[in-house]
Amino acid sequence: MKKFGANIALILTGLIIALVLAEIFTRVMITQNRLVTWIEMHPEGFMMNARELDALHLWRDRKNIYRLNNLGLRGDDIEQKTDEYRVLLIGDSFTFGLYLDEDHAISSYLSQFAIQSYHGSNIQFLNGGIGGAGLADWPGWLEEKGLHLKPDAILLFLNTGDTDRAISKNLWVLDETNSTLIKSQRWKPRSFFIYLGRQSWYRWLQEKSQIMNLIVRLAWEHLYFKDLTYNFNPEKSRVVIPDRENFSPQSGYSKNLSYKLIQKMQDWCNINQCEFILSTTGFFEENQTEPHTRVLYQSLLDENLSFPFHDNTNCILQKSNDSITSLRIQGTDHPDEKGALYIAECTWKWLEPYLFENLIKE
Numbered sequence: 001m002k003k004f005g006a007n008i009a010l011i012l013t014g015l016i017i018a019l020v021l022a023e024i025f026t027r028v029m030i031t032q033n034r035l036v037t038w039i040e041m042h043p044e045g046f047m048m049n050a051r052e053l054d055a056l057h058l059w060r061d062r063k064n065i066y067r068l069n070n071l072g073l074r075g076d077d078i079e080q081k082t083d084e085y086r087v088l089l090i091g092d093s094f095t096f097g098l099y100l101d102e103d104h105a106i107s108s109y110l111s112q113f114a115i116q117s118y119h120g121s122n123i124q125f126l127n128g129g130i131g132g133a134g135l136a137d138w139p140g141w142l143e144e145k146g147l148h149l150k151p152d153a154i155l156l157f158l159n160t161g162d163t164d165r166a167i168s169k170n171l172w173v174l175d176e177t178n179s180t181l182i183k184s185q186r187w188k189p190r191s192f193f194i195y196l197g198r199q200s201w202y203r204w205l206q207e208k209s210q211i212m213n214l215i216v217r218l219a220w221e222h223l224y225f226k227d228l229t230y231n232f233n234p235e236k237s238r239v240v241i242p243d244r245e246n247f248s249p250q251s252g253y254s255k256n257l258s259y260k261l262i263q264k265m266q267d268w269c270n271i272n273q274c275e276f277i278l279s280t281t282g283f284f285e286e287n288q289t290e291p292h293t294r295v296l297y298q299s300l301l302d303e304n305l306s307f308p309f310h311d312n313t314n315c316i317l318q319k320s321n322d323s324i325t326s327l328r329i330q331g332t333d334h335p336d337e338k339g340a341l342y343i344a345e346c347t348w349k350w351l352e353p354y355l356f357e358n359l360i361k362e
Contacts, residue, residue, distance in 0.1 A: 032212050033059045036206045037197055038066055039131055041225065045185040046140040047133045047172050048072055049096075050198070060331065071148055071326050074127040075102060078149070084122045085355065088149055089129065090138055091157030094281045096129030097340065099329050104337045105129075108159070109344030117352060121285045126151070134165025135261045136172050142268050153355070154265065154273040155347075158297075160283060163258045164290040168248065170229055173240045174257040185241045187225040220278055254292040255299050266307055269360070275308075277354070281335075282312030282346055285324050288333060308354070315346035 038055035040048055049072035057064045069077045074096060089095050089107050099107030105128035114123040126149060130137065138156065166172070169184035196202055205212040230236035234244070246253035262278065269276040284297055300309055319342045320327050327339030335343060 034207065034210060035059075036203045037216060037220070037325045038068060040194060040197060041187060041189040042140065042144065043189060043191075043194075044140055045169065045187055045189075046137040046144075047130045048141060049074070049130055053203075055203075057099070059099060064101060064328075065098060066096075066249045067102060067233060069230040071145055072162070073149075074105065074129065075107070078124075078126065080150075081122075081124075084124050086124050086126060086150065087153045087155055087355070088126045088146075088151035089155050089157065090133075090141075092133050092159050092162070093129065093131035093283070093341075094159050094283070094335060094343070096127065096131055097155045098131055098334050099332065100335075100337060100340055104340050106340050106344045106347070109341055110348060113344065113348045113352070123355065129157075132165070134169065135258055136166035136169050139261060139264045139268070140171065140310045142265065146268060146272065150272075151274045153277060154269055155277045155351070156262075156265065157279055157281050157343075158239075158293075158300075159281045160285075160293055163254050163292040166257060166261060167242075167254050167292055170232075170239065170241060171232050171244055172257065172261060174253065174260055176253070176256070179256075179260070181257075181264065182240050186227060186229050186239070188228050189225050190223070193219070193224045249291040249295045252295075255295050258296045262307065277308045277310070277351075279310045280312050281349060282316035282343055283324055283327075283333075283335065283339075284311075284313045288324075309351050310347075312343060312346040315349065316342055319346070 024294075034298060035057040036053075036055040038050050038053055040050050042048055049068050051068060051072045053068045055066040055068065057066060066074060067076075068074060071078065076086055087110075089110075095106060097107075097173045102108060105127055107125040107129075110125045111123075112312075114125070128141075128145075128149075133141075135158075142154075168186070170184050173182045174180075187356050228237065228239045229241050230238075232241050232244075232247075234241065242253060245251055262276075266276045278300075280297070286294070289297060301311065316324060316327070324339075327335050327342060329336045
C-alpha cells in the first residue's frame with residue numbers, strides 16, 4: 001500500500017514538474033495574449049456572452065476587464081425605471097468594445113451624450129454587443145433575451161462581415177421558392193465544454209496560465225463544436241443548407257437572406273412594441289468589407305427600405321480625414337478610443353433627433 005501511494009505521489013510530482021516546464025516554455029517561446037473566454041454558443045448555434053462574469057483580456061500593452069451582467073450584457077445590472085427610454089445596441093465586437101475599457105464603448109459615449117442633452121437624461125443605452133456575431137445570430141438571441149430587456153428601440157450596428165457570418169453559420173436558410181426562412185444550424189456546441197467554460201477554476205487557469213490559453217484556443221478551434229453541415233457537404237449534411245450556387249455573392253441569395261433576417265428582427269420589434277433601426281459602424285472601407293456584406297451594403301445605399309437606415313461611413317471618413325486606418329488599434333481591425341468616439345458622435349448626430357421625434361414626444 002505504501003509503495004502504491006509512493007508511486008501515485010511520484011506520478012503527481014512528475015505531472016506538476018512537466019506542467020511547470022511547459023508553462024515556462026510557452027511563456028518564453030509561444031507567448032499568448034491571455035484572456036478569459038466570455039463568449040458562449042447557445043445550443044441552437046447563435047452567439048451570446050456569458051453571464052455574471054468579469055473577464056480578463058490581455059493583448060499586447062492593453063489590459064481590459066469586461067464586466068458582464070446577469071443577462072450577458074456589458075456593464076451594470078439593469079434597473080427597471082418606468083420613465084426611461086431603453087435603447088438596446090446590438091452588433092459584433094465593434095459594438096461590444098473589444099480591446100476598450102467600458103467607458104470607451106459606443107454605448108458609454110452615447111449615454112454621456114444623452115445625459116448632456118437637455119431632454120436625454122432618461123435614455124438608457126444597453127450594450128448587447130457580442131464578438132463574432134452576425135445578422136443570423138440576432139433573431140435567436142432576441143427570442144432568448146429580448147423580453148427580459150424590454151427595449152423601446154433596437155439599434156443594430158451593421159459591420160463589414162455580418163452577412164458573410166450569416167452564410168457561414170447557417171443558422172437560417174432562405175427558401176427562395178416562397179421567400180421564407182428555415183431554421184437550421186451549422187455549429188453544435190458540445191455540452192461538456194459549455195459546462196467547463198462556466199467553472200470558476202477553469203476561468204482562473206485561463207487568467208493565470210499561458211499554456212492554458214493555448215490549450216483553450218486549440219480546443220475552441222477543433223473540439224468545442226461539431227459541424228452539422230460537414231463543411232456544407234450536401235451528401236453528408238445533417239441539416240438544411242443552401243444550394244451550392246448560392247454561396248456566390250453575385251447570386252443575390254445572401255442579400256435576400258439578409259433582408260429576411262432584418263425583417264425578422266423588425267417583426268420581433270413590432271410584436272414587442274419597439275422601434276428597429278439599422279446603422280453601419282461607418283468602417284466600410286472597400287478593401288475591408290467582406291464580399292457578401294459588400295453586396296448588402298451597396299443594396300442598402302441604393303434601394304428604398306422599409307426600415308430606418310443610417311450609414312455612418314461618410315461621417316467617419318470626414319472625421320478621420322479619409323484615413324479610417326488611423327482610427328484602428330494597431331495590429332487589429334478594431335476601432336481605438338477615438339474610433340469608438342467617432343462612431344458614437346456620427347450616430348448621435350442622427351439618433352438624437354430621431355429619438356426625440358419618435359420616442360420622447362410619445
